[in-house]
Amino acid sequence: MLEGRNIHKKYGNLEVLKGISIRVNPAEIVSIVGSSGAGKSTLLHILGTLDKADSGEVFLDKTELTRLDTQALSVIRNEKTGFVFQFHNLMAELTAEENICLPAWIGKRDRQETRERAAELMKILNISHRSGHLPSEMSGGEQQRVAVARALINNPRYVFADEPSGNLDTQNAGELHELFFTLRDNYGCSFVIVTHNLALAERSDRIVELKDGKIV
Numbered sequence: 619m620l621e622g623r624n625i626h627k628k629y630g631n632l633e634v635l636k637g638i639s640i641r642v643n644p645a646e647i648v649s650i651v652g653s654s655g656a657g658k659s660t661l662l663h664i665l666g667t668l669d670k671a672d673s674g675e676v677f678l679d680k681t682e683l684t685r686l687d688t689q690a691l692s693v694i695r696n697e698k699t700g701f702v703f704q705f706h707n708l709m710a711e712l713t714a715e716e717n718i719c720l721p722a723w724i725g726k727r728d729r730q731e732t733r734e735r736a737a738e739l740m741k742i743l744n745i746s747h748r749s750g751h752l753p754s755e756m757s758g759g760e761q762q763r764v765a766v767a768r769a770l771i772n773n774p775r776y777v778f779a780d781e782p783s784g785n786l787d788t789q790n791a792g793e794l795h796e797l798f799f800t801l802r803d804n805y806g807c808s809f810v811i812v813t814h815n816l817a818l819a820e821r822s823d824r825i826v827e828l829k830d831g832k833i834v
């Protein structure tokens with residue numbers, strides 16, 4: 619289980635998070651909604667250990683992340699979490715398959731198993747025919763799906779997504795959302811998704827709304 623307890627975060631004088639407590643259960647899809655500037659991305663980054671809270675704790679499967687050093691955190695990030703952003707930040711000089719495998723190579727996982735899992739993910743995501751292509755040779759929707767496969771290559775228990783369908787058309791967005799539900803059902807992944815997409819939020823297991831730095 620992922621749990622944030624009494625999380626506070628300020629930027630200068632701006633109090634962005636004023637004591638947020640949130641739990642995400644195994645195989646649960648939680649959407650975080652709220653107006654622009656409400657602190658959704660900040661909360662996602664803190665839960666995903668990409669940013670630090672000023673106070674409060676984050677527990678991941680009973681480990682208190684806030685107490686770990688950078689090295690230990692990067693191991694947990696690599697083994698247990700995956701991230702999907704609106705702007706997918708693929709490596710321009712690597713093929714789709716190489717981009718997908720990169721987190722597994724960094725984690726020194728078995729090369730053959732990694733290739734097999736990459737092939738399986740590309741099949742589910744319907745991008746197998748793009749395996750050897752560079753990002754510049756793929757459509758936005760295909761690049762986004764490569765980024766999703768990369769987020770899932772290490773079989774993470776927790777996937778953090780910030781406006782994952784923000785720059786996809788309605789059909790690609792729908793397919794991506796469908797995939798999240800399939801992955802939850804097939805692999806038991808939990809998803810924490812910041813989204814403005816009402817259709818996605820309404821299908822998720824739980825909606826958490828942020829307002830004025832608190833959950834309403």
Ligand code: ADP
Nearest residue numbers: 629632634652653654655656657658659660661
């Ligand atoms: P949301 O995702 O709900 O749109 P954010 O979490 O991105 O909101 O931002 C919440 C508030 O914190 C905004 O007012 C934003 O300008 C501010 N903020 C976010 N990141 C930083 C930062 N690194 N430095 C200063 N202010 C920031």
